[in-house]
Amino acid sequence: MSAIFDLALLADFVLAATALLLGLWVILTADALRAAIGFLVYGLLMAIVWIRLDAPDIALTEAAIGGGLIGLLVLGASTRVPPAPATARARRRWPLHLLAALLSAAVALGLAAVVLSLPDPAPSLAATVAAELPATAVENPVTAVLMVFRAVDTLFETVVLVLALIAFWSLIPDASWRQRLAWLPLPHPSPALVLLAQILLPLVILVALHLFWIGASLPGGKFQAGALLAGVWALAMVAGVMQPPAVTQRLPRLLAVIGPLVFFAIGLAGIWLAGDFLAYPVGFEKPLILLIEVVLLVSVAVVLGLILAGLPAATVSLQPQLQRAASQPRPALPSDQRSEPFLEDRP
């Protein structure tokens, strides 16, 4: 018994130490691309940490979003923004580094001391959740918190996603507004990649739907499934199997907001049917929550996918401010090679 316990302890120690080393690598390595790859690996490792912390729901989210999609975004950015040339500047700023290191060390140590001295037994809402769980018609306690007790956070989180998409798209140069999103598609995808995308597409959709379906009772749910769908959509766009949409198309936008819209509608109906905003009428909890989760799945997948698809390529010639920039030596961006406009934007 104690041998098993010690083995688990050792595993935890190795896991924590490896994650810390990867974190150090991400911060300290000189090359941005290597740091981004390090972060991708770190995200996957953190998924295992979450399993060790008895949080399989978070483990799936971390693997899909924390490690996967954020890692992809940063990785993409690191190839798009040319590496910074190493200058003497870093050496000149060593007092700042020292100061920052001291501050960070103080914060880390103070934080560790505070966290380790948190009250014991820990205050917890686990018992309260367990007591109220039967009233929610959801078996997974995390899903119950997300969809019932703190539904408003989930609702606003999807609004945050839509606003993030609006914010992201507001960065598009005016001249490129009508073009297709263009970070992902490779000009000449290799046949192997196309084949992979074609095989993975239906497979991952099935896995995502399964993950989504079990979310009510087992770990899983809309965010994890949505991230998977977004990822495979991105892969299909990279391989040219699917074409990225244009910003002016209305269907992607409608799909992006359908989740929060339906969520709001059901929440508002709750005022009359159940006496409270975001309350579900008795007996209809399960179908209503399922309906919300389905539309949220669609919206999460579409928003994440649209963000991964990036921005249209900047067309230099039409952009007044860019003419100045164009005279300067510009970094060769992969997107520049195929900046021919796709103007047939309305479906």
Added chain:
Amino acid sequence: MNSALINTSGLLAALSGWSDELLMMLLVVPVLAMLFGFVLGSRAAERIALLTLPLGLALAVAVAALVLDQGTPLSYDIGGWASPLGVALRVDGLSAVLLLTTALVITGVGLYARADFATPADVDEARTPLAFWTLLLGLWAALNAVFIGQDLFNLYVAIELLTFTAVPLVCLKGSAETLQAALRYLLFALLGSVLYLLGAALLYGAYGTLDIGQLAAAMRGSGLAAAEPAVEPAAIAAVVLMTAGLLAKTALVPLHLWLPPAHAGAPAAASAILSALVVKGSFYLIFRLWIDLMPVVYTQQIAQGLATLGAAAILLGGIMAIRQARLKMLIAYSTLAQLGYLFLIFPLLVSPVLVPTLADGSTPAAWTGGVLQLVSHAFAKASMFMGAGLIAIALGHDRIADLGGLSRLLPITLVAFALSGLSLMGLPPSGGFAAKWLLLRAAIETGQWWWTLVILFGGVLTGTYLYRVLAAASFSESDADLAAGPASRRQSEGVSEPLPKLATGASAELASAPPPEPASEVSPERASVQSPRSSSQLPGQTGQVQSAQRQPRLQRPVARSRELIVLALALISIALGLVPLTSFEILQIGRGGEAMAMLEPLAEPAGLSAFELPASGVTPVPSATGFLASVMEPLPGVAGSLPSAPESLPTVAGPSTSSVAPLPSAVGAQSSAMGSLP
């Protein structure tokens, strides 16, 4: 007090049955409008936003009227799940005032922005209108959520919503400078949010709830149970982390570098919202953390520290504003300085000497003063930024040195600018005057005379930089003729000349605060970086500059209605000074009790030696209060006594400091007593 509301009592009674729905609608209406606007495209987004303006304003008015009428805060458990498990909303007097301010400013900005963000007739959708109108609605929802949130994590989502709507507004133009300003703003804001979230996690770990009210009760409970406050160390760490994070978002001085380029680079309508409202959202959260959550024992020292940073902001912001060559940069630095005043209220509010004044049930002067400063600055600064936008349209530039002839071209805008300036300087009759006067009074009452120096000197700095603008703008054409070319050059050199003296004086005053010298290196460059761009926007403009100085011409006409909007906001910031102080009792609704409860333990001081309160605290203070009050009370309400007010301000400040002669010694004793605190 609310006699005007008596005949509407029937309506209010009907409304009170819907208070839960009203609270929800504050969040639901702008979000739904945003979602529909996004789907339907930029033209519809504008229309929907303009329809939402009166609706949102009516909601804010209804909620405020209801709070005032009932005299108790409104609260609502979303979904019917009570607090530790569910999420609660709460509107007290202070948040009602802020909701109303937000609605008024956004309405003004929305009406003003129609001309800038209309979709061109020849396209079915354009980028900037779509982004602006949807982001404006999203930002409104985020601010409402910040002001009515009661759950720390829900507030985290709200401030992230605020960040994601505010940052893209900075770079709507899409130029490299604004993109860079936005990126820097985003990085500061994200660091701030993540520190805030860390604090929330620690508080949950310590108390098992995220509800501010329950957290406050838990902390106070443990503090009273064990004679000495036995607050969890996690709670202190949490509040410190959260405050640090929110300070980065509020741009208090060491963390201010992002603000000037971001606020100056945004389109005028966006700048108005960013300066008037967005930074106030994070400030409001700091305020709540401090008033509701901060363990009593530690408040006085950290409050002094916060106020020191605020003082540094007042001085640095003022000096940097004087040095700016461009109007929008000047206004942005002015925001930095005016935010500093808000942090002066912390030591004034939690001062132990204040307790006797509170006993008669009146709202503390620092409290009212701080809120008045926040609100009047919101209106004044929104008006100023939008006025600067009109000036930039009319003249084709915003170089301060070349503003001559503006008084003929845009008289209304210039008057609005001057009125807003009155409020910022703190001259009567204005909201800013009442605010700064109350802060001065609180500083004297609590024996913290050093803050009065900061407030007065800050007013001088404000006056200096505003005078620069007004003097340049009211240059008549003949004057401009005489001093055409060299004048502007001489002016810009002459401006930088007195600065070293000011700067050294300031840094001597702020011996404890690190003088952020690098900032002065960065921003003039940034200002000069912007100039070629704006001249390149108007090709051929460079050749015209010389002639434009001599004979300022309207580059593009400005609609009179837009000038009137700017004037209306400026007038509101003035009118706030004419409102009788008693109406600010609304601020105490739902808060006074907590503040009193928080201050009560101070009456039996934890670390203060007993001789202080009777000796210097109680006896001199009521007399000083009475003396000041006798001078003070007629001022804000009665317009007749206004002309004498400028004279009375310095004379009152003089004798009161000397008449309360024991105060400095008391202060010394107090600070030494504070030094001996654990």
Added chain:
Amino acid sequence: MSSVTFYALLGSLLVGLGLYGVIVGASALRKILAFNLLGSGVFLLFGVIAQRGAGAGFGGDPVPQALVITGLVVAFAATALAVGLLVRLGESAGLDDVEDESEGESS
């Protein structure tokens, strides 16, 4: 019990590491990475707090666990906006401004 201690330490150290990276990061991209590391440390501490609150048949307190899921999605949105800004900045002005940005900010 003590494996939770490891993760509490890991979370705290990641917060410190991320803070250091955000302050001194050589470029905006590195700052974004550091911000994510910092966020990950915060989420981990949330997870530790959830694990300490295990009870009622659950492996951990489900409330903080749900909060972490929400937080991860918000962190993705933040990263997306930052990356978009960074790439647009690189497109519109070349690398110099990105460099200046990191220089100015950390002072």
